[in-house]
Amino acid sequence: MAAPKVLAIVLAGGEGNRLKPLTAHRAKPAVPFGGIYRLVDFALSNLVNSHYLHIVVLTQYKSHSLDRHISKTWRMSALLGNYVAPVPAQQRVGKHWYLGSADAIFQCLNIIEDERPDIVVVVGADHVYRMDFSQMVDAHIASGAEMTVAGIRQPIASATEFGVIDTMPEDPTKIRAFLEKPVAPIGLADSPGEILASMGNYVINADALVEAVTKDSENSGSRHDMGGDIVPYFVDRGTAGVYDFIRNDVPGSTDRDRDYWRDVGTIDSYYDANKDLIAVTPVFNLYNSLWPLHTGYVGLPPAKFVHAGAGRLGHAADSIVSPGVLISGATVVGSVLSPGVHLHSWAAVSDSVLLDDVKVHRHAQVHRAIIDKNVIINERARVGLNPEEDRARGFTVTESGITVVPKGTIVD
Ligand code: ADQ
Incomplete structure (x- = not known):
């Protein structure tokens, strides 16, 4: 047939x-x-x-x-x-x-x-x-x-x-x-x-x-x-x-x-x-080349990790790091970083999802949060550490405690 x-x-x-x-x-x-x-x-x-x-x-x-x-x-x-x-x-x-x-x-x-x-x-x-x-x-x-x-x-x-x-x-x-x-x-x-x-x-x-x-x-x-x-x-x-x-x-x-x-x-x-x-053994494996997942080529340079030392780590662990990401003296754990994310010295990002072009400045902290595109997190700002504070700033915080910062927000 x-x-x-x-x-x-x-x-x-x-x-x-x-x-x-x-x-x-x-x-x-x-x-x-x-x-x-x-x-x-x-x-x-x-x-x-x-x-x-x-x-x-x-x-x-x-x-x-x-x-x-x-x-x-x-x-x-x-x-x-x-x-x-x-x-x-x-x-x-x-x-x-x-x-x-x-x-x-x-x-x-x-x-x-x-x-x-x-x-x-x-x-x-x-x-x-x-x-x-x-x-x-x-x-x-x-x-x-x-x-x-x-x-x-x-x-x-x-x-x-x-x-x-x-x-x-x-x-x-x-x-x-x-x-x-x-x-x-x-x-x-x-x-x-x-x-x-x-x-x-x-x-x-x-x-x-x-x-x-x-x-x-x-x-x-x-x-x-x-x-x-x-x-x-x-x-x-x-x-x-x-x-x-x-x-x-x-x-x-x-x-x-x-x-x-x-x-x-x-x-x-x-x-x-x-x-x-x-997850170390992924629950959903992106690396299955027999069934490729296609997406747009963004034309960005490779991810780069710099400035380890002087109390800074400049590294990421248990994370996905996309092209165009710059981790400069910052620490990233358990997170997904989208293209163009820039993290600066002594910034700490854990258990979070950062969408395209998010900037996190020095000493800022982000924990259990989803940060939408083009958000700027200014020096020493904190997101996801205090649900009440996050709600008071107008951010969505889910029942399980995930904070969402909307597109383009500048967080002080
Ligand atoms: P829902 O996801 O709630 O349930 P719906 O909101 O209609 O149903 O979305 C289904 C798909 O249709 C989505 O991809 C959505 O983007 C699209 N869609 C919705 N309205 C549309 C519109 N007006 N024009 C074009 N696209 C539209 C559906 C089924 C359930 C099933 C769940 C599984 O109705 O029976 O169990 O999906 O998640």
Whole structure:
């Protein structure tokens, strides 16, 4: 059988409210992660590594930095007919923006009509993981389902964050019921403390998708949401299947990171996922060259460490240090430093994530904090050592005590 023609759609228009203030000026998929990446790079790397090279990225909310990143980083060979195209909301069907993720697809049906794919792979843009979508597509075709939803076990306490999948007892590859973010979820029969959560990734027969989102657009009671409305539509038709992520086997994965998938939807989960990268045996391994994670080349010089001695260390340990970083007589432990970060003598940074071009001046201290782009931390200033003081300065401090300093702030 000839390989099916696949079009990939990346849903990248979400607001990411719970990641504020990191999403105050950028869409969630554009949030920097792991030093040199943006969140959208994980979905796009997975698609490209799966050899799906016709990709549209539907953008909407504060999409400027996302569009710029995609256009700069993800240019592919148009000569070979491959592309990654950011598609902003265009109001093609009326004077309203995308009402939800299903409406985003409905408003872009012209792309499906032009491409005439057999299958559409629809993925979210705000998760950190490795996945070979071609394995899911193969399973989808073999199952005969019209729509297949990728599922992963998650703690039952997180059910309000996810679509929850209930499978048929006689055939666990078929979906019997699907509840979007239920408040009273029922645990799995073999593991009551867990649910099978939708990963927000779908494989759908193209003609069935066109019909589903067209009908959905005519339904005034719909929220026009892939999880809330389109998955239940296929469940009602009896043609929705589930693909258990545990089956996915990406080349080069280790036992430790094979099933890694993080929804970095909150400040705490974003912070924890960054920390996962710097564990001595990484929980998520960035160094798997068989499944490379692509991102923009920033054209910066190598990281440099200077001024050890006279009570200064000029070093970093258990940390990720990006190109263009300058550690001059400062000490860094357990942290992620993004491109262009400069740290000066006797500054101390621990258990923190510093985004692009942050400057930390002499004797300043930063602990358990996320410091957004272009922040300047002045001499002897302290961040993350006193939650009350940080809140009084207008910074967000999470329940677990992570301080977030918004983009461009000057901290004294
Ligand atoms: P959520 O992440 O809460 O749940 P949503 O906010 O719709 O759902 O985001 C899903 C994806 O769609 C994100 O990548 C987002 O950026 C994008 N998106 C949202 N609104 C959009 C719009 N108007 N235009 C374009 N893109 C848009 C979803 C599913 C759940 C599943 C979780 C997994 O609904 O069933 O469990 O993802 O995290």
